[in-house]
Amino acid sequence: MAAKKILENKRFFLRELTIEDVTELGAILQDEETMYAYEAPFTKEKVQEWLHWNLTSYEENGFGLWAIIDKATQHFIGQCGIVYSEVEGEKLLEIGYLVNKRYWNQGYASAASCLCLNYAANYLKAERICSIIRDTNLASQKVASKNGLQVIQTFYKDYSGQPVKHLVYSIDLTTYKKRKW
Template sequence: MTKKIIENDKLYLRELTSDDFEDLCLILQDEETMYAYEAAFTNEKVNDWLNWNLKSYQENGFGLWAIIDQQNNNFIGQCGIVYSEVEGESLLEIGYLVNKQFWNQGYATSASQLCLTYAKNSLKAEKICSIIRETNLSSQKVAEKNSMTLVKQFDKDYSGLPVRHFVYSIDFNK
């Protein structure tokens, strides 16, 4: 069994493995789930995504992790910590994607709270953010539940079109 990174009563986070490919496809190949990325992924892109995370574990000691339900061991989605570039600045970010059959059940909030704890205690991070598309109201609510505040807005280029994003952040030293 893959090592648990961090857990609470509801779920645990663990490293993704090649065995998670099919579960990742259910999320990354779903048009509704992937609207923030402008398109669902092909099998090749899902494989690249998985390999990018495996590389991040080796290089950074973290990445996006599998969200696993404690009660039934269901693969709920992925949530973790990555580096993201925003207007030339490298930010530590909590990101997540949840299988839509588990939306609105508190998994994104619970998993991202575990990531906040991990960032503060294990990584000794001073702050962490979530980068959220302007139209993604559910993720904005998750960030607010996690005591993050809106600190910046910027446009991200999607095939030549500017798409507004918000940067929510929390400073652990305040």
């Protein structure tokens, strides 16, 4: 059974992750350079947990992080989607993205997160959405800014006893104008 396709543009599509994606997902989540914002690459067990967390989110929420698949090559580029995240006791709707470093600086994160903004505004009828980004992750900050999100809050997230500063970028979707990528 083929994975459910969620969104697409001319260049790629977003589809639900499947158990078969564990190797491609692991190539991203177990890469030290890619995962510096999480303080460490994931173990194989953590990759499995991440995948199952998304599969559960599809069932419970109707959304989660989705695989980014290049239409021309069918390559697994990364993941981007919508999840619930907690910031200082508040449950926020968040756009998250992680792209395999082989595809960095090619516009995948910007375009995929823009598709997710449109989805949140038009399909979920969400009033607000955010991206939670480590303060040193300048590339992700650029993606959020490019899509019209602005910093509204800073907070510290604990990674194994190490408090790490994060920025909450947000956008009001009630005034958001659909964009094309």
